[in-house]
Amino acid sequence: MSMKDETITGRLVRLVRERPGYRDTLEKIVKWYDENFKCEGCGSRNLKRVGKHKYKCTRCGYNTIIIGFHTMDIQATPAYLVKLANMGILEVTYRGSASGVYYMPKDIDVIRRVLRLSPREIEVPPPRELSIPDDLFEPIVGYDDLKGLLIDCLKKRVHVLLVGPPSTAKSMILQEIARIDGSYFALAGTSTKAGLRDVIVEERPSILIIDELDKIYNPNELSILLTLMESGFITVTIHGRRERVYVNTVVFAGANTTRKIPPELLSRFLVIRLRPYTEEELRKIIVNVLVRREGISEPIAKYIAEKVIIEMGSRDPRDAIKIARLSGNDKKKVDGITRILKRYKES
Template sequence: SSHSSTHYKVADPPLVREAIQAMSEPVSPPEREIPGDLFDSIVGYPDVKTLVRYALEAEKPAHLLLSGPPASAKTMFLLELRRLPQSYYALAATLTAAGLADILFVYEPRFILIDEVERLSPEHIGVLNSLMATGIVSETKHGKTRELELDTRVFAAGIRVEKLPQDLLSRFTRLHFAPYTEQEFIEVSQRVLSTRENTSMDNAEYIAMALWRLHEQDADVRQAVQIARLSRGDRQR
């Protein structure tokens, strides 16, 4: 009969459902590799660059804390790491009350980069501690709890990091930065301004030397960037 049919019994219905679901889900593009020029704009610190790369490539999360005086390239390392896919940069002082938890729930970053980490609020410290200890982020609001498990690496930077709780500090590998010398500051300013701000090497050197005369070891490459943008190559501005 044209209306006859043959019926088959599926041996493992849950497995079939999983297979169908997997076929219907969009295929995620492969993650980009670590850029070959990562950290090229940073002068010196070869050991730190090596350790950060080890942390990036580690099979399980490894967390690094960069500490040291102002203008010692800590933030530059975080901004370079910001180039990685699935990374999120946050300035601790600007986070809202639920900011860190919301970032983790919404973006599920593979790398969380926290600058001025010693300025985190107690609530944020609790979230970070749980993430680093267990990989779990949990939050209760209005009687409802949400929870998420992540494979996130934490890279943080700060000046007075000893203000942080000891249990949080113990979860980091700490790397201490010495301040730049005058020659190193000039070199890194030239490299950053020429590659990122299209500033001539001569003008970059002029800006860096002027900043060093004013501030010496407190001179900051971020100040050099601002001056380059304001002056637009005109030394009389």
């Protein structure tokens, strides 16, 4: 690209960003060009100009007459076309007293480049009001002050990262937040084959919940997340054009460590470090979850907690939930399932 082209491109980019109407006009010009600038004989776009309105196809040799487009052809504001012609973007190819003025792009690639550099921004909608359940975080033992802070972060759209080793409350907190309407829960690295961008654009979640954030290694995924948290915009390609889509999303994430999280991404979060639960606290959590969420009687819930913590040596409440769903309130089934799980437990 020549210095002159760089100057024209820069001027046009500024014009498009300051006055969005020019972007609409450029898009209409590209659409007209793609539909009309082709050989009438074979349909090829490889045309060489051999006269004012005559173009010769380099593929089949056919001569095609293309006068250009009129303001009515693309439904454009005449003043915009005059401005673009004065800037050297358009060429006046015909001027008639009755029919008016016809134009052709001098370099369609310059216009395409400007559209790529100036993605369309949609109007920013107001944030959706979250409907937070009254019993949010009830199964979680302790952290009463933190629960209130997290609710404030949800309401005021503050991104939060919960950090701590296994057997802390971070995953349970994230699972509780996932109960809120409009949330989307993603396990890092397994969101979808389409990737985080498509999940965000298609789901438009009010709350994006990411467990194991420290296991996202793809730089593109990290870049998308950083852009979302910084501006609320996601850039997508629609019909060959880049468009900026606004997604009013707050991010809640969990991680075992912050060592592998890029500093620029980490700085966007309110980072909260959690300590591991004591054995007694873990018992209370398991009983709370099984009684309140799984419909298990308290005696059986306590029995499952002992089986999981003592016999299986697990500190993960999710193991207790799995056993409860398989056994219900049947103590013999609890014993049988625990025995099988111990036998086939990974070493």
